[in-house]
Amino acid sequence: MANKNNEALKQPMWVNNPVLVQILGICSALAVTAQLKPAIVMGLSVTIIVAMANVIISLLRNTIPNRIRIIIQLVVVAALVTIVSEILKAFAYDVSVQLSVYVGLIITNCILMGRLEAFAMQNGPWASFLDGIGNGLGYAAILIVVAFVRELFGSGTLFGFQVVPQCFYEAGYLNNGLMIMPPMALVLVGCVIWFHRAKNKDLQEN
Amino acid sequence: MATKKFRCKVCGYVHEGDKAPEKCPMCQAPQSEFEEIVEEGAAPAKKGLNTNSNVYTILYAAVMVVVVAFLLVFVSQTLKERQTANVINDTKQQILSALNLRDQADVAATYDKVITADALMQADGSLAKYNGEFNTSYKSEFDKGNLHVFEASINGQKKYVIPMNGLGLWGTIWGYIALNEDRATVYGVYFSHSSETPGLGGEIAGTKFQDRFPGKSVVKGNEVALKVVKFGKADKSSQYEIDGVTGATITSTGVNAMINKVLSAYLPFLTK
Structure with a gap:
């Protein structure tokens, strides 16, 4: 049993990564990765919400x-997100302003529904909790990798701080505007999947 | 039952045998994606409720809705006071930001010290004291025809702050523009937005863009002349033109339209 829980936590981080293998949550991966900071905040919020929703659905699963299971799952997720967003507004106003639209985006994140339907409906609360944490972190890791590249080459900054020295610009270096555009996020996710498949030969399709 | 049946949850393929196959022959899903099919007749009736009956389903949905609704109402009611206080605080901070007083530690105290009056512009351009509660939605006030002007005093010099609202690319944008006592030159600005693209349109909320405003002139003759143009197109010698945000033409145009729309309504005050 302990081994199974371990798997639930570790599998989604790499071998069964939600973005790379399950191809879930791509839409938000494109929207929030132009800069590192929103990417990290989004990754963390999704982790927390997936874990909590997984536990609740797992408790209710029988x-x-x-x-009407899908709509029940949706209600649980929507209620959770609304409550979290209300609490943020009351106690961490700055964070809630920063998150703005992303909080709402969490509801539509396919990872949530995917994990609830595929895992929490069949497993106990503790395993589901770990599965939620694992999937959330796996998702966050990809967002951070993509956002790192996009912000570095697209704006020359990291976390909003200038990292490409001014003398580069004077020597004719230009920020790559394409990096900030959503299509580039798709290309980058593609590159990460390529790398991932190269490392995990058994996932390759013929 | 001689053999068990397993269904692949990914593609629906049904496998017959003692255990699930290593890999789904249809979609390559791993063994863990298979679930055993328990025959309806074979499984003894579960004790307790039949979770598939209509009555149960309807009751379940009803209870769920009521519970969630109460939960949300409860959360919203208990937190409302704090939230309103936060919103008021944030609005005050935004007004102060236009006066180049960003990131204040004690917003309410600074606001009370700096802002001397919350006034309404009259048709002839004069200001009359506003007697209502502190407002946090200047869009609805603007639409109702209540044209707010905040009077501020910074180091003994009088400044005016005008709230603005408009539309960006994805949603609403708003801001505050602070004018010097001559009512013609910009002292500072503040912009924010609800959902512009981070890194592109979202940059209107950054100081890099907002720092282009101070010192520019607002009106020329009887017209609002302050203009946000495409990045790199602003005439350096012009008193009225400001570079937009690079790569965010529509948001920049939105800022331009907002300034024009709002300040035009304030012309009697600006040209008085």
Whole structure:
């Protein structure tokens, strides 16, 4: 059992990464990765919400009527996100201003529904909690990698601080505007998947 | 039952045998994605409720809705006071930001010290004291025709702050513009937005863009002349033109439209 829980936590970080292998949550991965800071905040919020929603659904899993299970999952997620957003507004106003639209975006994140339906409906609360944390962190890791590259080459900054020295610009270096555009995020995610498949030969499709 | 049946949760393929296959022959999903199919007849009726009956489903949905609704109402009610206080504080900070007093530690105290009056512009351009509660939505005030002007005093010099609102690329944008006592030159600005693209349109909230405003002139003759133009197109010698944000033409145009719309309404005050 302990081994299974371990798997639930570790699998989604690399071998069964939600973005790279399950191809879930791509939409938000494109939207929030132009800069590092929102990417990290988004990654953390998704981690917390997936873990909490997983636990709740896992506790309810034997009582949920099969025909309306998706809508029940959606209600749980939406209620959780709303409550978290209300609490942030009251106690951490700055953070909530920064998150603005992303809080709402969490509800539509496919990872949430995907994990609830595929994992929490069949497993106990503790395993589901670990699965949520694992998937959230796996998702966050990809966001951070993509955001790092996009912010560095797109704006010459990291976390908003200038890292490309001014003398580069004077020598004719220009920020790559394409990096900030959403399509580039897709290309970068593609590159990461390429690298990931090269390392995990058994995932390659013929 | 001689053999068990397993269904792949990914593609729905059904495998017959003693255990699930290593890999799904249809979609290559791993063994863990298979679930055993328990025949309806074979499984003895579960004790307790039948979770698939209509009555149960409807009751479950009803209870769920009521519980969630109460939960949300409870959370919203208990936190409302704090939230309103935060919003008021934030609005005051935004007004102060236009006066180049960013990131104040004690916003309410600084606001009370710096802002001397919350006034409404009359049709003839004069100012009359505003007697209502402190407002946090200047869009609805503007739409109602209540044209707010904040009078501020910084180091003995009088400044005016005008709230603005408009539309960016994805949603609303708003800001505050502080004018010097001559009502013609910009002292400072503050912009914010609800959902502009981070790194592009979102940059209007940064000081890099806002620092281009101070010292520029607002009106020329009887018209609002302050203009945000495409990045790099601003005439360096012009008193009225300001470079927009690079790569965010629509948001910059939105800022330009907002300045024009709002300040035009304030012309009687500006040209008085």
